[in-house]
Amino acid sequence: MKLRHILGAIQKADTDFGMIEDGDKIAVAFSGGKDSMLLFLALSIYQKYKTKHFSLCGIHVDVGFENFDHQPMIDFAEQYNLDLIIDQTRIYEILKKHPNPRGQIQCSLCSNLKKGDLFRAAKANGCNKVAFGHHGDDAVETLFMNMMYGSRIATFQPKQYMSRQQMDLIRPMIYLKEQDIIEACRKNHITGVRRVCPNDGFTRRQYIKEKLNAFYAENPEAHDNFISSLSNIDQIELWKSSAK
Numbered sequence: 001m002k003l004r005h006i007l008g009a010i011q012k013a014d015t016d017f018g019m020i021e022d023g024d025k026i027a028v029a030f031s032g033g034k035d036s037m038l039l040f041l042a043l044s045i046y047q048k049y050k051t052k053h054f055s056l057c058g059i060h061v062d063v064g065f066e067n068f069d070h071q072p073m074i075d076f077a078e079q080y081n082l083d084l085i086i087d088q089t090r091i092y093e094i095l096k097k098h099p100n101p102r103g104q105i106q107c108s109l110c111s112n113l114k115k116g117d118l119f120r121a122a123k124a125n126g127c128n129k130v131a132f133g134h135h136g137d138d139a140v141e142t143l144f145m146n147m148m149y150g151s152r153i154a155t156f157q158p159k160q161y162m163s164r165q166q167m168d169l170i171r172p173m174i175y176l177k178e179q180d181i182i183e184a185c186r187k188n189h190i191t192g193v194r195r196v197c198p199n200d201g202f203t204r205r206q207y208i209k210e211k212l213n214a215f216y217a218e219n220p221e222a223h224d225n226f227i228s229s230l231s232n233i234d235q236i237e238l239w240k241s242s243a244k
């Protein structure tokens with residue numbers, strides 16, 4: 001997929017969900033992975049369309065993993081003239097002190113701590129919105145995880161007001177599939193930073209991702225249908241017990 005198509009999908013998400021407004025200062029939540037790298041680059045190009053006037057920076061929350069090499073993300077920001085802030089934290093020390101019963105670090109705790117730090121850093125840098133690199137496949141995986149492990153039918157929102165932080169969280173890539181992002185990154189020679197999280201590849205999300213990909217291999221039409229069903233809210237039919 002070409003960058004032009006990525007920008008088209010971002011523009012559609014922006015129009016459908018009112019994500020970006022004049023005067024916004026948007027912090028891209030920049031993990032250094034392919035999704036947030038592409039998002040950062042795409043939003044910097046979207047900014048040049050001048051249909052909306054907003055400013056942009058990237059914030060990377062440095063969890064403190066040993067062996068994490070920041071240089072590729074610094075080089076990426078320099079190459080495209082992007083304003084990248086690296087926020088040093090001691091999150092990894094906290095995670096090591098609070099492992100799960102199997103002795104692993106807790107993904108949910110890590111995610112909450114990272115988010116807390118991210119919003120604090122965004123606010124300190126004058127931002128009013130934070131953009132995450134989640135895409136359509138992430139949304140479908142979240143839906144299945146919520147059903148499977150939480151007995152509820154729900155996924156994350158394209159745009160969400162975080163009342164405690166008084167800030168909007170936006171996800172401009174929700175209309176894209178992971179494969180679109182992989183192809184666009186390949187075409188534009190974008191390589192994500194090497195991952196060092198010890199849980200990488202062994203999460204519930206990874207398990208669901210693999211099952212869904214196997215399912216799509218046999219039922220290709222399901223892939224688009226799952227993503228489009230997330231906004232088909234007029235067609236939801238669930239059980240309402242009269243005993244409640």
Ligand SMILES: Nc1ncnc2c1ncn2[C@@H]1O[C@H](COP(=O)(O)OP(=O)(O)OP(=O)(O)O)[C@@H](O)[C@H]1O
Pocket residue numbers: 028029030031032033034035036037059060061062063114118131132133134192
């Ligand atoms: N350390 C971090 N600093 C800033 N933002 C982060 C960080 N980790 C994750 N995020 C944000 O959360 C989103 C989803 O997180 P996830 O753990 O799936 O990222 P990833 O797979 O490591 O990288 P990416 O999604 O960028 O390819 C990322 O796209 C990014 O916007």
